[in-house]
Amino acid sequence: MQKLFVLWAFFLAVAACSPIMAQMPIMVYGAQQSAPAQPQQGAKQPAAAANTAASNASAPEGADAQISTKQPPAQSLGIFESATAERMTDRVFDVNKDSFDLENGLLKWKGRTFSIGDSRLVRARFEKYLSTPVDLRNFESYQGIINEIMAQLAASNDRLTIEQLRIPWSRLFDAAEYDRDGGSSINIANLVYLSWRMRDEFSNQKELVVEQSRVVDEQRKLFVGASSFLEFANDKVKTANAKNNAQQRTEGTAEIAMLSTQLAEEVTALAAQKANATAIGAKAVFQFQSHVLSFLLERKFQQAQIASMFYRHIYRGNAHELKVGAENINSFMDVKNYVPTIDMLEMLATEARKDIRDGMSAVSKLYDSGERYSALQRLMETFALGEFEPALQVFDDKKKEVLKEIYKKTSTIKELADNKDWTGIEDLVSDIKKIAKDFPEREILSKVRAAKQASNMYLMAAKQAAAMGKNEEVRDSMASAMKIWPLNPALETLNAELLGMATGASLYTRKFDDNVSRGNFRNIVSEAPEYGLAFRNDPDRASSLRDIIVRISKVDALIAQAEEFVKQGNVYFAWDILDNALKIEPGDPLLALSRSRLAPEVADYVKTVSRARQAESDKKYAAALNLYIAAQEIFPASQICRQGIERLAPLYDK
Amino acid sequence: MKSKATPIFISVLIPLLSVVVALALIYFKKSSLGAEDMFPYSQYMASPESLSGNSYRLNAQLNRQMALIPASGRVVLVSDSKGTSQLAILVPNKLEENLSTGQRYKFYVDVESGGKIIVRSMEKF
Numbered sequence: 001m002q003k004l005f006v007l008w009a010f011f012l013a014v015a016a017c018s019p020i021m022a023q024m025p026i027m028v029y030g031a032q033q034s035a036p037a038q039p040q041q042g043a044k045q046p047a048a049a050a051n052t053a054a055s056n057a058s059a060p061e062g063a064d065a066q067i068s069t070k071q072p073p074a075q076s077l078g079i080f081e082s083a084t085a086e087r088m089t090d091r092v093f094d095v096n097k098d099s100f101d102l103e104n105g106l107l108k109w110k111g112r113t114f115s116i117g118d119s120r121l122v123r124a125r126f127e128k129y130l131s132t133p134v135d136l137r138n139f140e141s142y143q144g145i146i147n148e149i150m151a152q153l154a155a156s157n158d159r160l161t162i163e164q165l166r167i168p169w170s171r172l173f174d175a176a177e178y179d180r181d182g183g184s185s186i187n188i189a190n191l192v193y194l195s196w197r198m199r200d201e202f203s204n205q206k207e208l209v210v211e212q213s214r215v216v217d218e219q220r221k222l223f224v225g226a227s228s229f230l231e232f233a234n235d236k237v238k239t240a241n242a243k244n245n246a247q248q249r250t251e252g253t254a255e256i257a258m259l260s261t262q263l264a265e266e267v268t269a270l271a272a273q274k275a276n277a278t279a280i281g282a283k284a285v286f287q288f289q290s291h292v293l294s295f296l297l298e299r300k301f302q303q304a305q306i307a308s309m310f311y312r313h314i315y316r317g318n319a320h321e322l323k324v325g326a327e328n329i330n331s332f333m334d335v336k337n338y339v340p341t342i343d344m345l346e347m348l349a350t351e352a353r354k355d356i357r358d359g360m361s362a363v364s365k366l367y368d369s370g371e372r373y374s375a376l377q378r379l380m381e382t383f384a385l386g387e388f389e390p391a392l393q394v395f396d397d398k399k400k401e402v403l404k405e406i407y408k409k410t411s412t413i414k415e416l417a418d419n420k421d422w423t424g425i426e427d428l429v430s431d432i433k434k435i436a437k438d439f440p441e442r443e444i445l446s447k448v449r450a451a452k453q454a455s456n457m458y459l460m461a462a463k464q465a466a467a468m469g470k471n472e473e474v475r476d477s478m479a480s481a482m483k484i485w486p487l488n489p490a491l492e493t494l495n496a497e498l499l500g501m502a503t504g505a506s507l508y509t510r511k512f513d514d515n516v517s518r519g520n521f522r523n524i525v526s527e528a529p530e531y532g533l534a535f536r537n538d539p540d541r542a543s544s545l546r547d548i549i550v551r552i553s554k555v556d557a558l559i560a561q562a563e564e565f566v567k568q569g570n571v572y573f574a575w576d577i578l579d580n581a582l583k584i585e586p587g588d589p590l591l592a593l594s595r596s597r598l599a600p601e602v603a604d605y606v607k608t609v610s611r612a613r614q615a616e617s618d619k620k621y622a623a624a625l626n627l628y629i630a631a632q633e634i635f636p637a638s639q640i641c642r643q644g645i646e647r648l649a650p651l652y653d654k
Numbered sequence: 655m656k657s658k659a660t661p662i663f664i665s666v667l668i669p670l671l672s673v674v675v676a677l678a679l680i681y682f683k684k685s686s687l688g689a690e691d692m693f694p695y696s697q698y699m700a701s702p703e704s705l706s707g708n709s710y711r712l713n714a715q716l717n718r719q720m721a722l723i724p725a726s727g728r729v730v731l732v733s734d735s736k737g738t739s740q741l742a743i744l745v746p747n748k749l750e751e752n753l754s755t756g757q758r759y760k761f762y763v764d765v766e767s768g769g770k771i772i773v774r775s776m777e778k779f
């Protein structure tokens with residue numbers, strides 16, 4: 001049970017600070033952008049980091065479906081990875097119900113909501129920690145004093161007298177001389193001094209109570225004596241009355257009344273002095289316990305430990321019961337009638353310090369194995385847990401420098417993601433990867449690529465719309481593309497193209513007409529998309545352009561077919577195909593080139609067909625027919641010859 | 655006084671002379687036809703026009719009829735004995751010949767302008 005409390009309290013301290021740290025860059029750039037209203041329960045830093053790009057990429061409405069990222073269900077934060085915490089996570093922090101709202105700085109825990117402070121300040125402290133070199137000699141001197149104090153106050157040295165306690169107490173003033181102490185030792189020294197002073201006051205008050213008790217006793221005796229005498233006198237009077245019929249005695253009644261009043265007053269004064277003594281004791285306890293708890297919540301575990309030790313030596317017995325915050329602490333516990341004590345706070349501080357040492361050990365190990373991104377994460381978690389701990393302070397400056405670079409760059413990624421500078425993120429991720437091989441770049445880059453692709457697709461749509469003259473669609477598509485990737489270089493290109501369209505239209509019209517008149521159809525085809533854009537409002541030329549593209553495409557297909565026949569050794573077939581292509585586009589230079597290459601291999605056939613054609617054109621049909629027949633003997637499957645023969649036979653006598 | 659042998663001599667002589675004359679006619683006729691040149695295929699292919707005005711004999715096999723020109727005749731495809739060199743020639747209607755595919759003929763042809771090869775006469779062989 002005590003262990004459970006220790007762990008709970010540990011988490012209370014950690015939870016108060018760690019969520020703030022969790023907002024530091026690596027965590028932040030993932031979660032903050034995407035869903036401000038959503039509690040950031042999930043994801044260790046790498047995933048969160050990856051989510052940054054995703055969430056930013058998903059910002060534009062047009063690309064939502066493609067690049068939005070769903071937050072994972074509640075997962076434990078990295079801070080629960082410390083040895084002790086991890087064991088107790090399920091019991092102390094229910095990841096399915098509890099959450100950290102990083103945006104609003106709130107911790108929701110066990111159905112209650114707590115403020116966890118300004119995350120920027122913690123981030124700034126972490127950056128300062130990474131940037132500040134450590135004066136090890138100075139630090140060792142300070143730590144030597146602290147260790148000395150702790151040794152003197154150790155549990156084994158029980159029953160220390162005030163004189164013995166004065167030695168570690170005076171060393172607190174020495175420790176307070178060091179900057180890194182931050183005045184904590186003075187606070188403890190003052191608390192101890194206050195307790196001693198209170199103890200003196202308490203002693204004085206007790207003496208007064210004793211004196212007052214004595215006065216009350218004397219007063220009581222006087223009262224009893226006077227009352228007894230009066231009773232005795234009255235008894236005498238009664239006896240005399242029986243004989244002389246005398247009156248009852250009244251002498252001494254006033255004195256008794258006065259004595260009675262004085263007794264009541266003295267009793268009241270005694271009660272007041274007793275209450276005053278109790279109040280002095282309670283006040284001292286409250287003050288001391290409050291400071292111990294404050295140290296704990298400020299994550300000054302070393303100071304909390306020292307203060308607890310002093311407390312243990314100054315106060316004994318039932319004064320160890322926790323008077324400050326006990327109700328609040330109990331409200332977190334499912335256990336009834338639980339009595340937390342000051343010793344628990346000391347144990348808690350000890351446990352936390354052990355976890356911090358473990359955390360730093362993990363940081364060093366990860367760093368040395370090259371997993372520097374993970375090392376940075378562990379360092380951040382450990383810093384969140386105990387930034388004032390010696391184990392953090394003595395971390396190697398060179399390693400801190402490297403981790404600081406990673407930290408800065410990951411922070412920059414967040415800024416670039418805010419600005420949707422995807423190319424910048426790619427460059428930066430590449431840089432980080434050189435330093436930290438374990439940096440989880442894959443998810444980030446995939447989201448970056450998705451965003452870039454979405455933007456480019458919008459630009460393609462804009463181009464198509466431009467080709468069809470749909471200006472409204474062009475505008476919308478370009479706006480969407482810009483939202484997703486404002487720095488998309490293709491935007492500039494498209495802008496230039498669109499700008500040049502108006503002036504370019506007349507230019508392309510002149511160029512087109514010129515090329516048509518010269519028969520340079522291939523030139524036209526090579527710039528077909530530009531001509532298409534230019535003729536979006538010129539249906540005649542657009543139709544002519546389409547016709548040219550179709551013709552050249554057919555010729556290209558026939559040339560390709562002929563080349564295939566040549567490869568198979570069917571040169572006459574190839575020639576025949578090229579001859580058909582010639583009918584489609586007689587002036588095509590590419591076709592002419594193909595024919596000239598093939599001509600030597602089919603020279604006899606070509607020559608005969610050529611002569612046949614010449615004869616036909618000279619209207620010497622009989623001669624042409626016989627030449628076609630001769631050519632067909634060379635290439636029996638010739639389509640040209642078959643068609644020539646069929647055409648000329650009926651004209652034989654002409 | 656007439657000899658009895660004279661009429662017999664005459665009756666024998668006349669048929670003999672007729673036979674001789676007939677044989678002579680046949681012989682001379684054959685001699686006159688055999689005197690025409692064979693059709694120079696290579697020359698024709700090299701320069702059809704250059705043979706215009708000439709007449710030739712063409713021994714060839716009729717492969718197929720290529721076209722029927724009602725006003726002129728039939729254009730047929732013939733080939734030489736090896737079946738390699740083919741020619742298209744016109745058989746005029748006036749010859750009134752029945753043409754059989756695959757039949758070998760002796761064509762007596764005239765080469766006219768434009769490389770036309772017109773059959774003047776023909777006979778099977």
